[in-house]
Amino acid sequence: MAWTRKDLVSMQDIEAGEIGDLLDTAESMKEIATREIKKVPTLRGKTVVNLFYESSTRTRTSFEIAGKWLSADVINFSASGSSAEKGESFLDTARNIEAMSPDVVVVRHKAAGGPALLARHLRCSVVNAGDGAHEHPTQALLDLLTIREKKGHLEGLNVTIVGDITHSRVARSNIHGMRKMGMTVTVAGPPTLIPPACQEMGVKVSHRLEEAIAHADVIMMLRLQHERMTGGFIPSLREYSRVWGLGLDRLQHCRPDVLIMHPGPVNRGVEISPEVADSRYSVILDQVTNGVAVRMAVLFLLAGSRAA
Amino acid sequence: MSAREKAEVLDQAGLDRALTRIGHEIVEQAGGADLALVGIKTRGETLAARIAQKIASIEGKRPAVGALDITLYRDDLGTRAEQPQVRSTEIPFSLKGLTVVLVDDVLFTGRTIRAAMDALMDLGRPRVIRLAVLVDRGHRELPIRPDYVGKNLPTSRKETVAVMLTEHDGQDRVVIQEPEEGEPTLDGATTPTPRRTIKKGRA
Numbered sequence: 418m419a420w421t422r423k424d425l426v427s428m429q430d431i432e433a434g435e436i437g438d439l440l441d442t443a444e445s446m447k448e449i450a451t452r453e454i455k456k457v458p459t460l461r462g463k464t465v466v467n468l469f470y471e472s473s474t475r476t477r478t479s480f481e482i483a484g485k486w487l488s489a490d491v492i493n494f495s496a497s498g499s500s501a502e503k504g505e506s507f508l509d510t511a512r513n514i515e516a517m518s519p520d521v522v523v524v525r526h527k528a529a530g531g532p533a534l535l536a537r538h539l540r541c542s543v544v545n546a547g548d549g550a551h552e553h554p555t556q557a558l559l560d561l562l563t564i565r566e567k568k569g570h571l572e573g574l575n576v577t578i579v580g581d582i583t584h585s586r587v588a589r590s591n592i593h594g595m596r597k598m599g600m601t602v603t604v605a606g607p608p609t610l611i612p613p614a615c616q617e618m619g620v621k622v623s624h625r626l627e628e629a630i631a632h633a634d635v636i637m638m639l640r641l642q643h644e645r646m647t648g649g650f651i652p653s654l655r656e657y658s659r660v661w662g663l664g665l666d667r668l669q670h671c672r673p674d675v676l677i678m679h680p681g682p683v684n685r686g687v688e689i690s691p692e693v694a695d696s697r698y699s700v701i702l703d704q705v706t707n708g709v710a711v712r713m714a715v716l717f718l719l720a721g722s723r724a725a
Numbered sequence: 726m727s728a729r730e731k732a733e734v735l736d737q738a739g740l741d742r743a744l745t746r747i748g749h750e751i752v753e754q755a756g757g758a759d760l761a762l763v764g765i766k767t768r769g770e771t772l773a774a775r776i777a778q779k780i781a782s783i784e785g786k787r788p789a790v791g792a793l794d795i796t797l798y799r800d801d802l803g804t805r806a807e808q809p810q811v812r813s814t815e816i817p818f819s820l821k822g823l824t825v826v827l828v829d830d831v832l833f834t835g836r837t838i839r840a841a842m843d844a845l846m847d848l849g850r851p852r853v854i855r856l857a858v859l860v861d862r863g864h865r866e867l868p869i870r871p872d873y874v875g876k877n878l879p880t881s882r883k884e885t886v887a888v889m890l891t892e893h894d895g896q897d898r899v900v901i902q903e904p905e906e907g908e909p910t911l912d913g914a915t916t917p918t919p920r921r922t923i924k925k926g927r928a
Contacts, residue, residue: 444813448815459799459802717808718808721808
């Protein structure tokens with residue numbers, strides 16, 4: 418099917434066929450990373466603005482590399498040290514940037530719905546690079562690409578997502594995407610960190626780690642999002658780690674072909690032990706590599722598809 | 726757009742003979758040494774593999790074969806209603822110092838070949854690039870000329886040339902099609918490339 422959307426705001430909005438197309442395109446983009454000269458002229462003359470209101474290393478760098486490998490001009494904007502500190506509203510800043518004629522604005526914001534707001538008000542394409550605890554669609558896409566690459570398919574796989582589901586935009590985007598691709602999703606974590614309405618998204622809920630991971634094809638460990646917690650969710654980090662942390666001992670009861678994933682940043686020794694993070698089951702760095710390919714696919718489809 | 730078949734240009738035997746002749750011409754000019762065939766996806770890739778087979782039966786040695794996807798090098802991105810599918814480029818050998826023969830099914834405006842040459846140059850520095858096409862239908866928009874031609878085929882712009890290969894279409898033949906009476910022609914629309922034309926031809 419053909420890509421016709423102006424924006425990529427959420428996994429909830431897009432259809433299984435579009436996800437499949439995005440993954441196919443990303444898979445083809447991977448070859449460029451293996452070249453001696455990592456550049457194709459595809460988006461020459463296009464401008465991509467990274468508009469980041471929250472800190473980010475991986476995602477911003479990944480979008481920047483993706484844009485540059487496609488020959489787009491990539492401009493980075495971070496809220497600190499900008500007019501946002503002088504009292505300019507989010508929408509006004511975005512409109513000012515649009516007045517400089519970018520083709521794609523990649524936005525990360527602490528408020529859920531920030532990218533959707535820009536998508537409604539700007540003529541250029543908008544990509545959601547994470548909005549509060551809402552969604553992070555390119556992360557879900559790179560996770561799906563990694564799983565498809567390692568397992569050969571997506572449909573019918575069992576995925577268990579462990580940890581702070583409530584504050585995780587990665588979990589939310591992945592649940593939408595995985596359900597659409599015919600996967601079974603279980604979320605596991607302390608009751609305080611599992612949203613009550615979780616089952617409405619079509620996932621199973623477990624409050625025992627051993628039970629949740631025993632039959633999983635894929636285990637995705639999440640970081641505790643301290644920056645979004647207002648307090649009182651867990652008794653202590655040490656207790657959380659003992660009950661919900663993934664160490665070698667627990668890994669022994671998993672399937673021998675299990676994939677261990679983590680969207681990063683990893684807090685070693687909290688949600689995942691260093692031995693597991695570096696084990697042969699871990700595909701954490703493959704996820705990062707695939708992130709560039711997925712973002713190249715997204716920029717290509719958004720910036721290249723509309724009539725100029 | 727529906728199309729009416731106007732004439733068969735090559736049947737299975739004719740198509741095979743054309744590829745045999747191209748194989749002989751390549752060997753005669755380039756010899757077998759340091760030769761690589763690079764097919765432009767998707768039918769060019771199939772034709773490159775078949776020509777390589779011909780060369781193997783002549784020389785006893787099969788040249789290296791690669792496949793090139795030129796989507797990322799097109800000059801009409803953003804001007805088309807829908808985005809073409811990006812496929813992967815598979816050239817698992819160094820191009821440095823090789824005689825590379827680009828292979829495509831139909832040579833039309835020359836824009837695909839321009840894109841393919843840019844793509845090849847990004848991957849390495851071949852000694853020579855030559856061009857083999859099954860059908861040259863004319864109407865060039867760029868100064869590009871094929872070195873090996875299966876069939877020269879004068880066409881009008883509103884006609885389309887459909888290359889059918891067993892691997893993709895269940896049969897080997899080349900036909901000229903023209904749009905049904907009263908339907909809009911390709912003229913004035915987005916610049917058609919051979920690939921696009923074929924797709925329309927099969928629709």
